[in-house]
Amino acid sequence: MAAEARDRDDAGRARSARPRDGLGRPLPYGAAGVERQPEGVRRTPGGTVREAQRLLDAGMPFHAHEVFEDAWKSGPEAEAPLWRGLAQLAVGLTHAARGNTVGGARLLRRGAASLAEVPGAHGMDVPGLVRWAGELAHRVADGAVVDAAREAPRLRGGGSAS
Known part of the structure; x- marks a missing residue:
């Protein structure tokens, strides 16, 4: 059986070129999808928070995670x-x-536990985010149907967007 050709990025790394929906799920080739976040973008902390909030409010937490991941990988180790x-x-x-x-539920709890050890930073209400994640994790574990845009957290001010 011949190996199928894999999608590659400009650097030759394997990277799926399939379009994705707002929750990051792969769609069939040729389908209309949501534009992916460019990788490796260096933003200021404020720029990271603003872009992630915009994506969360739009119901695109998968894409917001990519913005946070860029900050995690390119920012100061202490952050x-x-x-x-x-x-x-x-x-x-x-x-x-x-x-x-x-x-x-598992990832919400893991993120809340990670953040519980972090002091507030860049104007974010970290204790409010920890509370939001714990409450949502509990509801999700109980089988709640979640609408990503309606449940989006407020990075500055805690709680959800609704």
Whole structure:
């Protein structure tokens, strides 16, 4: 059996070119999808928060996670736990909105635990985000249907957008 050709990025790394929906799920080639976030973008912390909030408010937590991941990987080591915890919250919301209650609740709790060790930073209400994640994880574990845009957290001010 011949190996199928894999999609590659400009650097030759394997990278799927399939379009994705707002929750990051792959769509068939040729389908209209949501534009992917460019990788490796260096933003200011404020720029990271603004772009991630825009994506969360639009119901695209998978894409917000990519923004947090860029900050985690390119920012100061001392801030890695903050950005990693936020990325975990965004992925938890993604899984919950996709109907993966076990994975969603687990990632929301993991992100909340990571953030519980981080002082507030860049104007974000970290204790409010920890509360939001814990409450949502509990509801998700109980089988709640999650709408990503309606459940989006407020990065500055805590709680959800609704």
